[in-house]
Amino acid sequence: MxxxxxxxxxxxxxxxxxxxxxxxxxxxxxxxxxxxxxxxxxxxxxxxxxxxxxxxxxxxxxxxxxxxxxxxxxxxxxxxxxxxxxxxxxxxxxxxxxxxxxxxxxxxxxxxxxxxxxxxxxxxxxxxxxxxxxxxxxxxxxxxxxxxxFRHPPPEAEIARLLRSVALFPERTHVVGCYSLGKCQRLAAMLRQAGWEAPIHLHGAHVALCRTYEALGIPLGPLRTATVAKKEDLKGAIVLAPPSAIADRWARRLAEPVVCNASGWMRVRQRAKQGGVELPLVISDxxxxxxxxxxxxxxxxxxxxxxxxxxxxxxxxxxxxxxxxxxLHLVGRGEEDEGEAPGEAAA
The missing domain is CATH 3.60.15.10 (Ribonuclease Z/Hydroxyacylglutathione hydrolase-like)
Structure with missing residues (x-):
């Protein structure tokens, strides 16, 4: 049959x-x-x-x-x-x-x-x-x-670029725009793999899901909440935050922030430039x-x-x-994570 x-x-x-x-x-x-x-x-x-x-x-x-x-x-x-x-x-x-x-x-x-x-x-x-x-x-x-x-580079090479920039600007805070589910935790785990042992500071919106990942057996190392940290303590630190926060007033609390964004869309230079991103990291999920x-x-x-x-x-x-x-033209896809916002052009 x-x-x-x-x-x-x-x-x-x-x-x-x-x-x-x-x-x-x-x-x-x-x-x-x-x-x-x-x-x-x-x-x-x-x-x-x-x-x-x-x-x-x-x-x-x-x-x-x-x-x-x-x-x-x-x-x-x-x-x-x-x-x-x-x-x-x-x-x-x-x-x-x-x-x-x-x-x-x-x-x-x-x-x-x-x-x-x-x-x-x-x-x-x-x-x-x-x-x-x-x-x-x-x-x-x-x-x-x-x-x-869109041909993504090795993600390890992008993490290495981030760490080189941190070493180059030890008085500045590197704030990385990343989505709360998946990208944030992946970046934290990759930084640990690359040898970064210092606390990673989180925007408040990222804390809960990082705790969920840890409860599910994914170690992320020492984490701190960036909102309660003093500006002086954030010099030379890495902060993970929602993409919407990195160009917002929230980022002003940081020490001369180097604005980064981790996304496959960072392959498009115009997007990085429009978002005020100083260090685009092409890391995609x-x-x-x-x-x-x-x-x-x-x-x-x-x-x-x-x-x-x-x-x-x-x-x-x-x-x-x-x-x-x-x-298939399914409606409602690509509204979170790296999916393209409705009406945006890809390139």
Missing amino acids: TAPHPETWLKVTPAGLFCEPGGFFIDPTRAVDRAVISHGHSDHARPGHAHVLATAETLAIMSARMGEGRAGVSQQALRFGETLDVNGVRLWLRPAGHVLGSAQVCLEWRGARVVVSGDYKRRPDPTAAGFEPEPCDVFVTEATFALPV HADWDELLATAEEVQAPEVWVTHGREDALIHALGQRGIRGRA
Whole structure:
């Protein structure tokens, strides 16, 4: 018997991607009865679902961000590689490498296999399990950095640039704009790997999730709250803060701040300049152009569906490689983390 094509049973709806035979949504954009959540960023994890399935780490992150009870009336944790039968749909999770607990949602129904990757990256990250390719018939991918201009340098080299600047300007505070979930903790862990042993100072908005990471077994070393520190104590220090705070009045409390930003968008000099960024750090939690194409080849899928980002460029490049592409135009993606804000141009 011929396996049913995934587009006959995995549908795009106003609430998001819906698995009809399984009766559940994947990363729905509104409250639903049954949701499978790939990771904790707010454009994928929304409050108010009745039943939520995710990794234990994602469930903990959702509860920390939304408050107890808002991250699903009932929650079910699924370990990587553990399989579940949901109304005849075989479901399992594979690491996505994006942030702690982030997962690819793998589905198989009547011989057809789909992998919904969520957001993912291919570079090593001391705070998240590395991406694992899963062969499939349809691969659902993001396309945040799907333009040839986006080729990320080694993140270790960017951390080394930051530490060289700290050594060069010991009287100044280096304040690094970074998102509160994933990027902040990754930067802290990479700084520790690079030998930075001094306390890392945090904007108040970053404290809670760092504590959550530590409670989940991710060591980040000594952390301090920057808002209670004296300006004198912050000379030569590294401060991690939300991107919105680094050019704000908040940064004035720091000692002659060197404004940095850690994002894949820092590849675009105009963005760095517009944001008043003195030291742009190209450190991304998303796959770059080459990695998106390599991943599509690795999973051996004859068809790739693109959820958000630079769909046209990626679909064109995939077509040249004999892979059929389809834009899903899911609403509400890319609203947190490095995702492009609505209406912005990528380059």
